[in-house]
Amino acid sequence: MRFSPARSALLLLALATPVAAQERPLAWTGARIYPIAGEPIADGVLVVHQGKIVAVGAAGSVTVPAGAEVRALPPGKVILPGLVDSHSHIGGAQGGDGSGALHPEVRVLDALDARHASIQRAQAGGITTANVMPGSGHLISGQTLYLKLRDGRIIDDLLIRLADGSPAGGLKMANGTNPMRATSGPFPGTRAKAAAMVRDQFIKAQEYQAKVARAKGDPEKLPARDLGLEMIGEALAGRRIVQFHSHRHDDILTALRLRQEFGFKMVLHHVSEAWKVAPEIAAAGVPASAIVLDSPGGKLETRDLSFESPAALEKAGAEVGLHSDDPVIDSRHFLRSAAIAVRAGMSRPAALRAVTLANAKMLGLDDRVGTLAAGKDADFIVLSGDPFSVYTQVEETWIEGRRVFNLSDPVDRTFALGGPGAGDPRRTPLCCYTSAWDIILAANGALQQ
């Protein structure tokens, strides 16, 4: 998409002022607030306005603006930043097909349904930002998408736009047994072959980049456009983070080796055997997003999966995140993963960070989400009690100052607990068929005429 200066200005305007987001400031009082950016606040105040956080602090230390709508919560409630899930497949995600093992040109964007029930269930689980990925059956299965789980009509309503207007996302890669589908044809039959195929492709992308650079914009000298190599080039240039699926300890080391050779930004995912190589992961400075499953096994490379991996990574000094891998773990049980990590020795602050700030960093979005601090997006959740208790429920989920989930609403309650209707796509009232993006598109159309 080409952007005229007028369009870009409009876009920035639209991003700066989300449509219909709170005219009046909103102040929450009486809750225990975990800002993640700082120590927990026993009696906290959170003020949000026009989609952003205005102030967070202890009662008495924060001035509630005149005219603010004050919501005094009963004792025992907890406010956390909106949860960030660094690895999810909600929305009907799809990636590459069986025709090859390398699909960097495939976009998960082209498969997603903004009204998919899984997105509403994720809202009910307190997730406000998610990295939606294609699957792991390929060495490169495609481009991932970082979504805000706004109540959208079309997928564009959920996108996080970069400064140039392009949707934010990563590049999904995998090693180990998932992409080793066959001993012949386009898929690798061994681990060494898998690594060689990836190295080969990254070298091609380097050469492609060099040709583009040498051409200096001269159409005569530019190489034929290659969508896949272009996309790997984005990873090589650090504009797109490689989100790398890896279970076994030796596969994790292979991923670290590839990163060292080509210098891309990388996040390790699943890391079932991280407890065996936690010091190496920490020393490489590569963040790791772990999965917490209720039992080991299910495939050979998760035989040694342990509840203790997140704790081991924390102790080694690595940046540790957690993810749902929804549908592997239902998004509604995402906080539970943090609690099970605590059960296996992770500290409470690290476990909360693992479902908020750590994941935000892994997506390069920590300037906007992952903590409660002035200037950040007004993404937060209200819990009925302690974040790690089985008896606690997510009561409300807010994104950019708008409530997207309310447990006391009967329809939302169905998405939280299940029952008939919990699998239905989101219904949008006719009156609400507008969004920031609709207005941008309409304005663009008007400008062109």
Place this chain on the structure above:
Amino acid sequence: MNRATRLALLLLLAPAAASAAMPLAIQAGVLYPVSGPPVRDALILIRDGRITFVGPAADRMISADHQIISAAVVTPGLIDGRATVGLSGLLNQPHDQDMLERSAPVQPELRAIDAYNGGDPLVAWVRSLGVTTVNTGHSPGALVSGQTMVVKTSGGARDREVLQPAAFITAALGGAGVNRAEGKAPGTRAKAIALLRSELIKAQEYVRKRALTDETKRPARDLRLEALGRALDGSQRLLITVHKAPDILAALRLAKEFNLQIVLDGCADAPLVLEEIRAAGFPVIIHPTMARAGDDTENLAMDTAAKLAAAGIPFTLQSGYESYVPKTRVVLFEAAVAAGRGLGLERALASVTLDAARILGVADRIGTVEVGKDADLALFDGDPFEYTTHVTATVINGELFRDGPR
């Protein structure tokens, strides 16, 4: 190797028998005996695999031969109402997957005990999380897939570990009972019911003819029809996996036609047909509370247990069958979600102990902490269902297992 050396080696390798196990004294900050209200500062004495004393610690001295173990919270060992551990192994490779035989749609003669591997790591895994007994066996995936057994998780299938070698015959209606392969029967729900009715009628005929006084007119023994015959006379109950409301009603219709004793398994749509289930009087083994919703299970809910409890329908919970990851669920965790979504601690605990024992027909031996019962306990360092609590040990037939703390 001479004979004496071999004998010595055998003795060394032999697992420690419960009869040889040291008597145990379990001190509990809080004991949930389930047979009665919680007891603070309780003592449980165990000898020869059985509970010999339960009561306030102040009421009884501990004799010197007991090994003393303390725990913040003690409950009966947890019971998994419907599992596949021991048949569906950890590695998920062809050699360790014995939960489903696809060669024919109706094979009630397949016994769980002929496939159960108590040494699979997943058996130890669920034990490490408080589960001391499982109703395990053949999975859904065929119209009649086989049988289950009720077995302790102590690692083997020795007599004292097996409570019921042939507990249930496992059937599945709806999506899990039909074969979607082109040209294979049963390919539809209605065809599945027709096939099962035909088989049960054959079994009625078989049972009648086997009882003929004229031996020459008796048919040759047929393991398949014999097993269905046991379902017909109620000596082996049918565990029917059903999720959609029409399939639940079909199961009830079948039970009525053949006067079958059944247990409903799964039942994602149970809240839609609560009245019919209650009227029929059959218990329910509810799907895992954290199971993935979709297809037949699209309506499953985390608060179904609370709804069944409110309706007065006997129920328990299960780990179920998982084809991928996690390879098994854990009934402790499934009950925890039920506890947190309306059922509450004590009711959830009862559902996976005493209620499960009653539904499985083994309440004379397990399910509560009472004198005379098998010494099966789960030890915790806090609320059993809190995510951050640990299982510190389990006791099975008086034998102490420290797999954790986990």
